[in-house]
Amino acid sequence: MKDFRAPTLEDVARAAGVSRATVSRVINGVRNVDVDLQEAVRRAVAETGYAPNRAARSLVTRRAGSIALVVSGAGDGDGSWGFSSSVFADPFFGRVTAGVVEFLRPLGMYPLLMLADTDEVRAEVVAHLRHGAADGALLVSTHAEDPLPEMCVRADVPAVLFARPATPIPISYVDLAHADGARLAAEHLLARGCQRLATITGPLDVPASQDRLAGFRDAAARHGRPYVPIVEGNFQRDGGESAMERLLAEHPKVDGVFAANDLMAQGALHVLHRHGRRVPDEVAVVGFDDGPQALACQPPLTTVRQPVEDMAAEMARVLLAHIDKPGADPTSVIFDPTLVVRASA
């Protein structure tokens, strides 16, 4: 049992022969402290093994010193573990988490994980946030019309979104140049000689889906293809499968497919395989995201890479800046996608 009281500022002060105030100044990096004393304090800190008491600090600074990573979306209402399991098992969310955790680590911070899957829970989450459970929130929505961002704005809770909100609100976000990514995909397909392009889109109420579709169409049009068949998917594997089935039925001669994410591309690949179409020879397929599944595809998926981890880290950076400077205006940071060529196209 280590019932030995942890060293406090007072202990360090005594060991260094100065006052609490001076130790506090040194620890918090306030200038106006004699260099010799700084050194003495540092030594005393090392000797005593002092570590600041977060609660005491929070009490006076009125800051929790931590941030929340909250996933917001609509549960599928099946009452079981369905939604939460699938969202946390989503590789996309896993990459966001990884980016946040690794960015925070050097700062000695750890994110609080929150799940807001119903309106009731969302209200609770915002209340907890307002009452200081964390100093701000990183918001990842699974659906287009998520009310949480707006709730945060209204509650004056610092927040940063992953992806531009469907409805404009004054909030910071980090996003990808989706249209550019889709252009990359189209140009690659065209460059390898595909004549009949088609695309499986994401849910069209999501801005990212719209942008990817627009970019793809735009690039196709520039290359003399004014018409591109589209089928709307759901960003899930099964949606990719049914979309590909429809595409094959309605446009049997398609030879180049752009799926708006890797999961749907994987589903499309399955279907193509079942139909005996050789990939990439008969039909070339390009995905989007470059998540872990891209390598699990058969053949390995050519895809548009979205630097999710870096984007997540940037979200955290922006959030910390906002917490640091409460008045500041919302910012947006847009990342550039890159094409990762593998075997499927």
Add this chain to the structure above:
Amino acid sequence: MKDFRAPTLEDVARAAGVSRATVSRVINGVRNVDVDLQEAVRRAVAETGYAPNRAARSLVTRRAGSIALVVSGAGDGDGSWGFSSSVFADPFFGRVTAGVVEFLRPLGMYPLLMLADTDEVRAEVVAHLRHGAADGALLVSTHAEDPLPEMCVRADVPAVLFARPATPIPISYVDLAHADGARLAAEHLLARGCQRLATITGPLDVPASQDRLAGFRDAAARHGRPYVPIVEGNFQRDGGESAMERLLAEHPKVDGVFAANDLMAQGALHVLHRHGRRVPDEVAVVGFDDGPQALACQPPLTTVRQPVEDMAAEMARVLLAHIDKPGADPTSVIFDPTLVVRASA
């Protein structure tokens, strides 16, 4: 700007016409308080919109009021986002997270997410824990010889493991009756008429892998099959693929395969498909876990269900109990697996 100071105990006390102490008692559910006063206090709390200040409470109780969910394992050392992304994208870890988050939610708690992928970071994590970043930790290891559990024990940090540690140490854990699960798989395969069984195991330095293998062999032996070919896998899809290739090469007449997790089963299914073996008619396949991939398999995977979310929730329950009663002895809780029959066997 809401610069209005949040209501404090003092405010509530004044509104209710009692003292701070009484309000505190009511809020913390201490008996010995007159029922009428309790009611008055509750009304005052509602009126004022009071919410306890966590920092102030932590300062005096010396409790953070939160717990950590830490993933520990060895990074793959490629210096990039590799390890953290893949571990957080692992559906298994996603299910654990979901179970923990949902269990904690009604308690108004949110887990702190930590990643400990090197010895240096593990030391930091334990230090933070010891200094009160959280009151205890839920440990999920990705490898057999993870030093973190022992470090927690030594640092006197309350902790609960997912899965029995490879080396016995005095720590609580939650686990599955792996052998029973493997028996379920073997018996199902046998019952459907399979004559030549084989198994793809997990890494054999992991207790769970050993137990599943033992259970499978045991059940086979009971049914007159003293010899079962085994190939060691790595719990990843690619490991399942190469294992299946070897099995097919060395035991071409195999007609019933038990893969020690769903990911490897998925890989095995791929290989079987490539070799033109019909599943389940020519070769039946049973997996383990019943994770989200089980349904993504072709055909849908018959598998042994591990109630990961419930197990994770139980971990949290046990941890909170330990935090509540610091002296208590370690506990273990073992869950029972069930067989989920789908199309692959």
Add this chain to the structure above:
DNA sequence: GTGAAAGCGCTAACAT
């Protein structure tokens, strides 16, 4: 540049 002292909001003795 440095120290003394006043709290931050809460819980838990201790009185009553």
Add this chain to the structure above:
DNA sequence: ATGTTAGCGCTTTCAC
């Protein structure tokens, strides 16, 4: 059963 009071460890004016 309820109120009074003494801190918990820290930051931050305010004097010097």
